[in-house]
Amino acid sequence: MASKKRGTRRYGKKASKKVGRAMHERKHGTLRSGRSGKKVKSRAQAIAIGLSEARRSGAKVPPRKTKAKRPTKRTRRSSKRSRSSASR
Numbered sequence: 001m002a003s004k005k006r007g008t009r010r011y012g013k014k015a016s017k018k019v020g021r022a023m024h025e026r027k028h029g030t031l032r033s034g035r036s037g038k039k040v041k042s043r044a045q046a047i048a049i050g051l052s053e054a055r056r057s058g059a060k061v062p063p064r065k066t067k068a069k070r071p072t073k074r075t076r077r078s079s080k081r082s083r084s085s086a087s088r
Helices: 013-028 043-056 073-087
Strands: none
Touching: 013 043
């Protein structure tokens, strides 16, 4: 029988408080996004803002997920050349 891994929490209490505050502000229509200052309407964006604030204040929050890097033009060109020479 497979058991779930028990152990440390992924997010700390402080992170939970920050996200909760951001959600509360969103519900009341007072949560605004960073640069543009537009009103936040989506739930996911409110959570992201709360986690971002928690990270800045030093709470226990896992690092942001990053996109995979796209290959540069140079590496794309070299891979095309190697494919074309291999087929000859």
